Amino acid sequence: xxxxxxxxxxxxxxxxxxxxxxxxxxxxxxxxxxxxxxxxxxxxxxxxxxxxxxxxxxxxxxxxxxxxxxxxxxxxxxxxxxxxxxxxxxxxxxxxxxxxxxx
Numbered sequence: 174x175x176x177x178x179x180x181x182x183x184x185x186x187x188x189x190x191x192x193x194x195x196x197x198x199x200x201x202x203x204x205x206x207x208x209x210x211x212x213x214x215x216x217x218x219x220x221x222x223x224x225x226x227x228x229x230x231x232x233x234x235x236x237x238x239x240x241x242x243x244x245x246x247x248x249x250x251x252x253x254x255x256x257x258x259x260x261x262x263x264x265x266x267x268x269x270x271x272x273x274x275x276x
Contacts, residue, residue: 246252257263264270
């Protein structure tokens with residue numbers, strides 16, 4: 174009878190140990206799952222940020238090209254003539270300027 178009690182206690186302890194191990198494994202699984210979801214969310218945010226930055230780089234490169242073209246244009250005689258007419262009000266000697274009447 175004493176043997177039965179010892180065997181019963183060992184089985185109970187084994188079951189308790191197995192239940193604790195199963196609980197720990199389940200908790201680790203839950204923690205890992207939560208970590209995976211949060212890391213996935215961060216990854217997606219970084220991917221979106223990368224795409225936005227690449228678009229911004231592309232637009233800035235286009236703007237740089239436009240500035241280079243504008244710099245070339247400002248060195249031409251046509252630009253000088255345009256500025257002289259529009260900003261300074263200068264005209265050629267034989268040129269007639271018509272202005273619209275203000276109503």
